[in-house]
Amino acid sequence: MPLIERLQQHRPSVATRSGWLAFQLGLFLLASSLLLAVIPLFWALLEGTRHHRPRWWRDRVNLWLVAVAVLMTCAAPFARSGWLAWPGLVNWLPFFWGFWGFQPYLMTPAARRRITQVLVAGTVPVVVTGLGQLLLGWSGPWEVLNRLVIWHMDPGGLPPGRLSGLFDYANVAAAWLAFSWPLLLAVAVSIGRQWWGRWSWKQPTVLLLVVSQLAALYLTDSRNAWGAAVVAVPLVLGPARWIWLLPGLSLLLLPVLLAVLPGIPELLQLPARAIVPEAIWGRLSDLAFSERPLASTRLGQWSVAVSLVADRPWLGWGAAAFSLVYPERAGVWHGHPHNLPLELAISFGLPAALMIVGLVVWLLVRSLQRGMFGADPFERGWWTAFVILALLHATDLPLYSGQINVVGWILLAGLRTAAWPRPSGLRPDV
Template sequence: MAWLDQGRPSLASSRGWRCFQLGLFLLPSSALLGSLLLFPALLFGCAGRDRPYWRDPWNAPLLAAAGLMVLGCFGAYDQGLAWVGLANWLPFFWGFWGFQPYLMNPESRRRSALWLVAGSVPVVVTGLGQLWWGWQGPWQLLGGLIVWFVAAGGRPEGRLSGLFDYANIASAWLALVWPLTLAALVQQGLNRWRRVVVVILAVLLVVALVLTESRNGWGSLVLVVPIVLGPPSWPWLIPLLALALLPVLLSVLPGVPLMLQDPARTLVPEGLWARLNDSQYGGERVLASTRISQWNVALQLIVERPWLGWGAAAFSVIYPLRTGQWHGHAHNLPLELAISHGLPVAVLMVGFVLALLVVSLRRGLSGLFDRAWWTALFVLMVLHGTDLPFFDSRLNIAGWILLAGLRSSFSERAHAQH
């Protein structure tokens, strides 16, 4: 218990801090197990606050969005789905505020980041096991209350998914954890054996992320490195990355002369350049199955109901009626928000996240792990430009905890000045 109490912020209760850390550790393996500890941590985090929820100006856009979301449910395309869909948002507006006491100083954010990294070990191990050793579920815990459907060979076949339902979701989690793992790897003060452990974990995580075959995940591997290592590394790191990426670009970009493209494709693994330019589809993907078609229909739906939207999950019902293809969402978070809850809500939520990222960057990031924390949230935001991994509750919870950490860094400075 004394070890768990280390790094506890002054405004956090010891019981809440212990629950919060262990909840972060269990979260990657199970949203239920993680929530059994994070929920009491949330209750402890709300007790004894110096001002109520509505007095924090950063909560104002969340309150406004919540009101519009509830109002839109009364005229939704499918009211049942619309009311249920609020569970993806309203509880997390509360969590954003309630988790802040646990993230009020750089050390608590560092420890929280390391708990997420350590908790991701089962994701990496099960993912590698399903591809390399044919591991297969379902595995049950607590009498079937928790079931892991680990698919032999991955889901879809040949792509690592681990404890997640789909490879792209596993990739999103690993991409979120990658900057935190990189910070753990390059931090100072580790002894030899701890350094060896972190190196092994970092290598396995990168391998797992590559094996998801997610193009977003591959992009995050490169994007994260210069941001986490910071500006001092840029004079040598950015030219090195550009040199390493040049053969990849030559192998996939259209219009590159064959005298350049053919040698590049001999250097770059075929699985990589084939995945990047969609050649596995033979260049004949059905238009209705592409992001472009989904976004075109999404824009039409927004124009038809711009103010309060169609209600949560309406896209999954309307899109098949208009195209004959099924997709559960619009593969873009601002579009999904505008379809489900209207343009004002989309503007409020996107503006809220961007404002947190910009303001925290302008005020300065205090150290390596705060840079990694900011980068993890930035990567998650970028991923939501072409997919919606937040529908997995583990990623949703982690994302709001990252947001709470950025907000806490402002409160930390305000308290220090006061």
């Protein structure tokens, strides 16, 4: 079958042929380069907007986001951060459009399954370059298209010793690898069901991808990524396997907990630390940063952030204001509070923050009620991928990377389409 025809498989009937191809191409390129991905994704967005039925004003979720957009825009003229508040809106308002305009490509489980596979394939360059960076000494800059696209690839990672690959920073690479991990697990579960039926090249290929991505996750030295790798496994495998999986995971994690938790007797902690690599238990117990002042920790940032929200609860301080106000109150510079709800409340006010967080929680619950956590591992993987991203934003803000922001809204759009019965007029899944 010709490649173009294969790529047209699983296309929802409300999606145009060119839009469906552009959507897949853009998501495949997204991890490698936002610049390369923007053109096909923008075309897909235009096509999705033009052919979306029903129209946007008939969806109450869109009206909810319009109200949030109004609140955010009203906050900008009163911002402590001045003119920076206006470009700060770019991190939000265009994505409200994308949330609606990309939904035609995610209308069916088969379409979401295809997009899951595309995102997994697009993650391969991140894994390969990241492992090459730390294990083989690869470094940039790498340039294509007459220097239009440049991958800097810092020698030894950024920060040094931590895998960053094609991204500017290890925590961003960790966020991408963490959310795509449950998607890869869904592919592995699907392929694994065929393992005893018939052998093909897919099984060893997927196994290699699983091992490589686990290695890359570990080398990011991100505690969030490590936690995501563990949390995703029972969620993607599903409740039917919890009866043996959860006790098994608990036994595997017991030495880590004994090595990390304070107050554990040395009789238990020392043998546990002999089993668990020091790179893990030292990082989890924050060994390298145990002497940091409170103002440089998450707890210090969150306490100041809460006081800022209390001082200006209705319209906030403006986008990027935290980086201006925090040094005045704590004497240390930080660009953001490492928590998305707090960042929203500081930038645009508490009502806008509660509306965004409430919508996300509602869609997660609603999609569960509609059976997204059922028998299909791809649906469980999709739901878990968004949960992982949401958890990452509780202690960091990877959305300030354009790639993470785009994929987060696309995952949320997929939850939106899964939260309601399939609209009439769509062809059956193929």
